[in-house]
Amino acid sequence: MSKPFRPRRSVLYVPASNARALAKAASLTTDAIIFDLEDAVAPDAKEDAREALRSYFLAHTASTAERIIRINSLSSEWGAEDLLAARACKPDAILLPKVETPQDITSVTEILEETDASENVRLWAMIETPRGILNADEIAELGLRSTARLDCFVIGTNDIAKETGRGLAGKRAYLTPWLMQILLCAKAGKLDVIDGVYNDFTDGDGFAAECAEAVQMGFDGKTLIHPSQIEAANTAFFPDxxxxxxxxxxxxxxxxxxxxxxxxxxxxxxxxxxxxxxxxxxxxxxxxxxxxx
Incomplete structure (x- = not known):
């Protein structure tokens, strides 16, 4: 099965609760935007964040950037409402956090099918826990089934570091074997795979070095936490x-x-x-x- 190529060099997280960031999003040169309802939104701001997203997508019906909405886990108290809100916005994809089994994907696929969601609404999966890494091969196999909607893995390096007790210093030396394991599984499933964030957005040299490393490893792009990182990511992941x-x-x-x-x-x-x-x-x-x- 051949999937159309979509550039995903730069994938910027935008908190759905941040009105200023939302207002700026449409003018950015990033390849993709993840509108975040999960970690970046405080519990008491979840409902307002959903409404802000609905308003944003109504006002911006088209975009040069691929648009993804990250929801909370369906097992959380916010997940079901997040999924309904995301479906209503009709993004290019919905990003599922802390995916650990194929069932985490198929359960959402079933809901989308039952609610007649457009086939154009795809699914992305966050791989960010030890269990998710161990099951990455089984999860990635869903990429070979068009009915599963799965298009992309996103690596959550901060969560992996937290869950394993490993630091992110030293050029991620201790995380590299796990990153390569996830990447290999993704490629076997014909999925794109996006590297994790670089936390210090003031460190341009360090960010550029990590982008260069990610290119050599085989990643398709990098997740970003600040617009200042877009240009460097776009340059790094473009062929010389x-x-x-x-x-x-x-x-x-x-x-x-x-x-x-x-x-x-x-x-x-x-x-x-x-x-x-x-x-x-x-x-x-x-x-x-x-x-x-």
């Missing part, structure tokens, strides 16, 4: 000029008449196979999509 030029050279070479039926060719002193052609075509399609956006 050398990679684009190499991709163009590979595509052009394979489309020469003498190479059209070959499985491998010599190019620039290297052996290049058709799997490299597929990778190059995907990269150029990504560049074109982002360029149009």
């Amino acid at each position: 000029a050398a990679s684009i030029e190499e991709a163009r050279s590979i595509v052009e070479a394979f489309f020469h008449p003498e190479n059209k039926n070959k499985g491998a060719i010599a190019l620039g002193g290297k052996m290049v196979e058709r799997l490299h052609l597929e990778t190059a075509q995907k990269l150029l399609a990504k560049v074109e999509t982002i360029g149009k956006k």
